[in-house]
Amino acid sequence: MKSVIAENLVKTYNKGNVKALDGLTLDVEEGTVLSVLGPNGAGKTTTVRILATLLSPDSGRANVGGIDVIQHPEKVREIIGLSGQYAAVDETLTGWDNLVMFGRLYHLNKKAAIKRADELLERFSLTDSAKRPIKTYSGGMRRRLDLAASLIVQPKVLFLDEPTTGLDPRGRLEMWGVIEELVKGGVTLLLTTQYLEEADQLADDIVVIDHGKVIARGTSDALKKEVGGERLEVVVEQSNISKTLEIVSRVSGNKATLDEGLRRISAPVSNGSISLMEVLRSMDSEGIHALDVGLKRPSLDDVFMSLTGHAAEVEEVKK
Amino acid sequence: MNALSDSIVITKRQLLQLARVPEVLIFSTIQPVMFVLLFRYVFGGSIATGQPGGYVQLLMPGIFVQTVAFTLAATASGLAEDMKKGLIDRFRSLPIARSALIVGRTLGDSLLNIVVLAVMGAAGFIVGWRPTSGLFSVALAFLFLLFFGYALSWVGIYIGLSARDARVVQNVSFLVTFPLTFLSNAFAPTTGMPRPLQYVAEWNPVSTMVAACRQLFGLENEFGATAGSFPSENPLTMSLIYMAIIMIIFVPMSVKKYQNASN
Numbered sequence: 001m002k003s004v005i006a007e008n009l010v011k012t013y014n015k016g017n018v019k020a021l022d023g024l025t026l027d028v029e030e031g032t033v034l035s036v037l038g039p040n041g042a043g044k045t046t047t048v049r050i051l052a053t054l055l056s057p058d059s060g061r062a063n064v065g066g067i068d069v070i071q072h073p074e075k076v077r078e079i080i081g082l083s084g085q086y087a088a089v090d091e092t093l094t095g096w097d098n099l100v101m102f103g104r105l106y107h108l109n110k111k112a113a114i115k116r117a118d119e120l121l122e123r124f125s126l127t128d129s130a131k132r133p134i135k136t137y138s139g140g141m142r143r144r145l146d147l148a149a150s151l152i153v154q155p156k157v158l159f160l161d162e163p164t165t166g167l168d169p170r171g172r173l174e175m176w177g178v179i180e181e182l183v184k185g186g187v188t189l190l191l192t193t194q195y196l197e198e199a200d201q202l203a204d205d206i207v208v209i210d211h212g213k214v215i216a217r218g219t220s221d222a223l224k225k226e227v228g229g230e231r232l233e234v235v236v237e238q239s240n241i242s243k244t245l246e247i248v249s250r251v252s253g254n255k256a257t258l259d260e261g262l263r264r265i266s267a268p269v270s271n272g273s274i275s276l277m278e279v280l281r282s283m284d285s286e287g288i289h290a291l292d293v294g295l296k297r298p299s300l301d302d303v304f305m306s307l308t309g310h311a312a313e314v315e316e317v318k319k
Numbered sequence: 320m321n322a323l324s325d326s327i328v329i330t331k332r333q334l335l336q337l338a339r340v341p342e343v344l345i346f347s348t349i350q351p352v353m354f355v356l357l358f359r360y361v362f363g364g365s366i367a368t369g370q371p372g373g374y375v376q377l378l379m380p381g382i383f384v385q386t387v388a389f390t391l392a393a394t395a396s397g398l399a400e401d402m403k404k405g406l407i408d409r410f411r412s413l414p415i416a417r418s419a420l421i422v423g424r425t426l427g428d429s430l431l432n433i434v435v436l437a438v439m440g441a442a443g444f445i446v447g448w449r450p451t452s453g454l455f456s457v458a459l460a461f462l463f464l465l466f467f468g469y470a471l472s473w474v475g476i477y478i479g480l481s482a483r484d485a486r487v488v489q490n491v492s493f494l495v496t497f498p499l500t501f502l503s504n505a506f507a508p509t510t511g512m513p514r515p516l517q518y519v520a521e522w523n524p525v526s527t528m529v530a531a532c533r534q535l536f537g538l539e540n541e542f543g544a545t546a547g548s549f550p551s552e553n554p555l556t557m558s559l560i561y562m563a564i565i566m567i568i569f570v571p572m573s574v575k576k577y578q579n580a581s582n
Binding site: 088091092093107 | 321324325328331332335336339340404405406408409410411412413414415419
């Protein structure tokens with residue numbers, strides 16, 4: 001069964017001048033994780049806002065947990081959790097205050113709201129800071145509290161809009177751990193992100209969106225295959241360029257490309273480390289010294305490059 | 320009655336905020352008290368009145384009305400702050416009545432007004448303010464003031480939801496409330512104003528409120544009524560009409576705005 005269905009969603013801003021969504025279609029199978037991957041301004045947040053009943057589309061259909069989002073938004077709100085890009089909690093209040101308040105707004109009685117707040121604080125390792133104002137929290141702690149607030153009543157469908165944007169590496173890892181725990185618990189999750197790595201780590205399925213449209217869909221393996229997996233890169237002296245181009249092309253089985261300014265030769269490879277060793281061995285026997293060498297995993301830019309032929313443009317859509 | 324209990328949760332949130340950051344309450348009471356002292360001692364000596372007890376008797380109703388009129392700014396900036404932080408999105412994604420957040424906030428701001436009015440009343444008493452009308456009328460005047468503040472906080476809701484930037488909100492609200500409170504009979508006689516402004520001042524809801532409060536406190540409203548217009552003859556009735564008009568216009572407009580709010 002599909003827990004989330006979006007069909008041909010269209011949304012324009014500024015009297016039609018900015019097209020945020022241009023016929024976006026996606027769905028999420030119950031109990032799975034879908035990652036919506038795209039650069040800033042691709043339409044990720046708009047998609048989440050429509051599915052979470054915060055925004056009406058100009059046209060198209062949306063259904064969450066079997067309920068029509070446009071016809072019965074109030075019923076949808078009972079079964080979803082939303083955690084946004086900006087940690088939406090009351091900063092002057094403590095973490096505990098916030099969770100109890102949201103519990104009350106989910107119509108738990110006072111005792112149940114307090115019990116749930118304590119449970120969630122414990123689960124997200126926030127018990128020690130429970131009685132401190134959110135203002136004093138680190139970015140990662142805020143995000144965890146924000147996520148906790150969206151889990152007060154076990155939601156059937158959870159929307160996470162860029163849960164790790166702006167976090168430092170440690171905060172990001174902590175957040176991933178928390179989300180992985182949730183996923184194990186069987187929640188249906190739609191997650192937006194700008195990072196291929198994140199989508200890869202957390203999602204069963206990935207849709208790539210650009211200019212308000214889905215431009216690719218598949219598992220992360222399938223997408224990576226499409227992108228060409230890893231690339232081997234080697235930087236050499238000017239005099240060794242032509243020989244190295246030959247070696248890299250032969251080993252990878254693909255035509256190697258040259259960035260003249262950086263004297264960097266690169267080619268997609270399927271069996272990364274083996275190819276790397278072979279290239280180094282061949283270079284060694286030719287007496288070529290590599291100034292820099294490495295394997296590069298495909299980034300969002302690479303995905304975009306290969307899917308759209310243009311780099312991931314970072315443009316701010318006026319909301 | 321989920322809508323009501325949801326609103327109360329939101330109101331409690333505001334009270335909790337005050338408990339966590341008591342400075343807010345302290346400064347929102349210091350400011351009006353400062354106004355009382357400044358006007359009482361700066362203008363009090365030079366504005367002649369035939370009132371027993373002097374200028375402070377006429378001043379206090381004026382300052383009460385001005386203070387509750389500033390509720391508009393408080394409501395507007397509080398809401399704009401919530402918008403900016405993304406809190407409004409969270410509230411709108413919850414299974415609660417759509418009106419709960421804004422109703423809760425207007426109620427919270429009114430509760431704050433009770434505290435502020437009480438402190439101001441005490442300050443006024445210390446500097447010589449003595450209402451002569453009896454307890455019932457005085458209580459009625461304060462109730463009137465609270466309702467006026469409540470009505471205006473709905474205007475604040477609309478401004479708070481309309482502004483694209485929280486910083487603009489403060490400016491816009493003061494642009495509304497300053498002329499409204501000074502182009503009135505609150506601090507000085509309207510008779511000194513140019514003729515056209517006198518009419519504006521007399522029809523100004525702040526003037527009718529001030530005049531109504533003066534009546535309820537047992538004073539003659541000697542700072543207005545030069546043109547003998549309907550509002551200056553019937554300040555109580557006119558104030559009630561104004562409050563009703565404000566609510567009839569701004570409650571539905573604000574609720575609609577909130578439903579379509581997107582930051």
